[in-house]
Amino acid sequence: MSHDNSSPDFLQHHFHDVDQQYETAKLGMWAFILTEVLTFGGLFVAYVVYRSWYPEMFVGANLLLDVNKGLLNTIVLITSSLTMVLAVWAIQQKKQKLSLFMLIATFLFAFMFLGIKYLEYSHKFEVGQLPGEYYSYMGPEIAHLNNPHIFFSIYFIMTGLHGLHVAIGMGLIAWLIYATAKGNLHSKYYTPMEMIGIFWHLVDLIWIYLFPLFYLI
Amino acid sequence: MDRLTEYLFPKQVSTFAADIDNLFYFIFYSSIALFAIVVFGMVYLAIKYRFKKGDEVRLTSSKDHSNILESLFFIVPLILVSITFVWGIRSYLKMIIVPDDAIEIKVTGQSWFWTFDYPDGGTTLNELVVPSNQPIKIVLSSKDVLHSFFIPVMRTKMDCLPNRYNVMWFDAQQEGVYDIFCTEYCGTGHSQMGAKVIVMKPAQYEAWVADLGSDDEDIPLDELGAKLYTKKACNTCHTLDGSDLVGPSYLQTSQMWGEERVFDDGTSTIIDDNYIRSSILEPQTKIVAGYQGVMPTYQGLLNDRELDALIAFLKSLKEDSQI
Amino acid sequence: MAENQKQNYLTHPKGIMSWLLTLDHKRIGLMYLFGGIIFFFLGGVLALGMRLELAAPGNDFMSNETYNNVYTLHGAIMIFLFIIPAIPGALGNMLLPLMLGAKDVAFPRLNLASFYIYTLGALFVVYTIIAGGVDTGWTFYTPYSTTSTSNVIPMTMGIFIIGFSSILTGLNFIATIHKMRIPGLTWYKLPLFVWALYGTSLVQITATPVIAITMVLLILERLLGIGIFDPALGGDPVLYQHFFWFYSHPAVYIMILPAFGIISEIIPVHSRKKIWGYKFIAFSTLSIAFIGFLVWGHHMFTSGQSVFSQIVFSFITYFVGIPTGVKIFSWILTMYKGQVSFTPPMLYALSFLFLFTIGGLTGIFLGAVALDIHLHDTYFVVAHFHYVMQGGTIIAFLGGLHHWWPKTMGAMYNQTVASICCLGVFLGFNGTFFPQFLLGLRGMPRRYATYDPQYAELHNYSSFWSGILGLSIFIAIMNLLWSLRKSNKLDPGTNPWGAMTLEWTHTSSPPHPHNFEEEPVLEHGPYDYDKVIVEPTFKK
Structure with a gap:
């Protein structure tokens, strides 16, 4: 990237030039991503520990999850990642309208993801496959399993935290849509879109780990 | 045991106690040596190179490293902690390998x-x-x-x-x-x-x-109760002098004998033998107002005679306090 | 004096809103300092209350329940509301951009957000106190914390929220250090305080998320009985300990590394001497930060973890000790052929060397597994970590406050009173905590509201000196505040110690609202006392 060193209105007063502002934001974002990875890392450790303690229970309990809905959600989220990349690419290429379209597509995919998640959750609530003390499902296929409530505790905490990230991501994307439509983001200044893009890919990446861990193995 | 060990530690009773205390002394004396170097060096340098009244502010030495000193700072502590580590592990293994005839x-x-x-x-x-x-x-x-x-x-x-x-x-x-x-x-x-x-x-x-278990047949009930009071750990939570610990004092309960006791759910009952018996065996069912319901059940830990003994002991406190 | 030089960040702009909504790192730093001191005072009062109860064996002053609440709040407030936020939040915020020649931190709005998140977390803690306290110990070990009827949820919620503040501050500092330096200020020309903050920030962003998620799991355990930590539901209390210490051991380095940084500034300045072993101190900071992540198991030597883990954790623990030891020697050798002035900051730095060395060496006792089994959870541990946390971090914090007070507040305190207070803190501290080593060796367990009469004499002694310690710190802080009276303003050009880092040489005292009137040009390194003479100046 090259920029002239005049002071455009998006340059904050404490930076020398646009490059420094951009580089700083990027570094900060990556540091934040590291923090996120460690947050989920703690939960992945909990998953591994309990899986090694109750291997049969985990194998048995994951059959209660709906693989089709999980797979569909995986496809939805990967596609949304693609549209996010395209939105950033489009704005670099000065294609404001295309970028806006792609952002809206990303937003809708995210909404769809949460919708499918809602269907899954509501089914689990109905049959009593709930975390911890509220677990009440006693179907024959899991009757022989030890402590299935722990599986659902970890399932709800991890997918719930991930869902929260999707929701936050939707809020951020909505703001991007607004800012792009208003023309505040353009080919010379699209740092927020790129940063939120990085965040969105992380959300996608985490799901790519969650899906096989809970639904497949 | 030498006098220092007597001062610093409780008695050495187990077989490995002396070994652990010796490990302590090894670290202790090494630490004192290192600490003496630090404090002496600090005080010496600070005083020798102090800025005196009337001194001029001047450029000072550019010396900021010494390979010999720095390697010493690495190597000496490294040797000391290596010994400590090995000693610590060896003694630890002695502490966890249980002899067969235990x-x-x-x-x-x-x-x-x-x-x-x-x-x-x-x-x-x-x-x-x-x-x-x-x-x-x-x-x-x-x-x-x-x-x-x-x-x-x-x-x-x-x-x-x-x-x-x-x-x-x-x-x-x-x-x-x-x-x-x-x-x-x-x-x-x-x-x-x-x-x-x-x-x-x-x-x-x-x-x-x-x-074990066969004694206490012949002594009077209230004396047996007094023994059980400490033996069964009642004294952890209930005093005999009316002051509050975790639970109500025995003396207070004794003085209220025949009177009404109020529970935290608002109900109440008269303090009698049956109340005391059930509050020992099923302490969680009725919790005296103002206290936490934390007492464990003594079901299986006291036989009937022992229960009678504790009740007799509790009743006797009232009379003792009136004398 | 030119009119614009009189303008400084304290007086410009004016009005309460200009403070509450400020994006200026210096003002945010001051607000952190204000919050930190309030909680320091509160934690200190709780500590004195505990010492009063422990002066004699029985329940003379507090019941067991009260004592348990008091010691829990003392620990949690001191750690989460004072020590962890105080140095990075107050001194770090205040000085970091100045030392880099920058106008502000990388993300000023995020910085203000961190402060308010900290405030919100603090409100939760205050709510906990008003609602009747919490009695689990600051470690919140399960299953006690999942069954206790006290206010565990608001307290852990507060810690969870404060964690975010810590993460955001760390993230901000990392971006600032990487990207906001003036041209020519290369990594090896940075003041060592900056290196220390860098190491601290790395630990903050990598360890804090783990405590955050642990606190969430603990809250969910209480609310939903998820069965992760509660053994009654198939969970494991030892797993909780692993999670907790995976954060809380690195947190020790969040607390002590900035203190190392302050000492690395004070000693060369007040010895007017180039620092000994600059690169070593810089890299040992990073290596301590890294190794600190691998030793958490030494908090669990009696928990029944496997023999193999015991050996590995004991082994790695010693590798934190060695770089720390070399640092101490470097600080001492810095004085060699210098011009040492016994100013209040220097006295605090020398006290730090004395006390922290004891704290560090006693850590070696606890790292030896066989000996730790005897000493674990006794007063030996209490004494050890107070020598590190208070004798180390808080003494360095007080030293740093005295060192930078004329710079940041534009006022000089009474130096004689400050020096006497430093002596009082030093004696009071040793009198309070040294007997606790003996108590621990003799087997006195920690977290006891009452104790066996055999320990009475040493406890009594400890309690007596704690009064002197508390009083000395109180007077020291009052002495600082008293210097702020109107008639005591310093000349803006004051550099009383003859320091040569950018915050002293290139801006006024107190600094300009935008830090520097024009961007500074680097003329020399931070400790080039062998090349440049900077005369101490001290005018009213």
């Missing part, structure tokens, strides 16, 4: 007292009796929260967990009565969760084991 005693921590189960049946509360010169294997667990079983004179401790067993052992070399503490915070009565370990000569221990 007697196994089961220790259960519970808020806030200790139960000891002996190999030939028989149970004591807050009083661990062991023979001297005999390895004792302690198998630890907890009925509620975490506790930790610490015998300072043996130099050993281990946490008691509710979902698995931990093991420790010791071999006491000296007869006597020594402290046991709980060292993992376990709530209100944590600081009162002490016990005693009584180390006896093996012959004495045999006699004690044979006698």
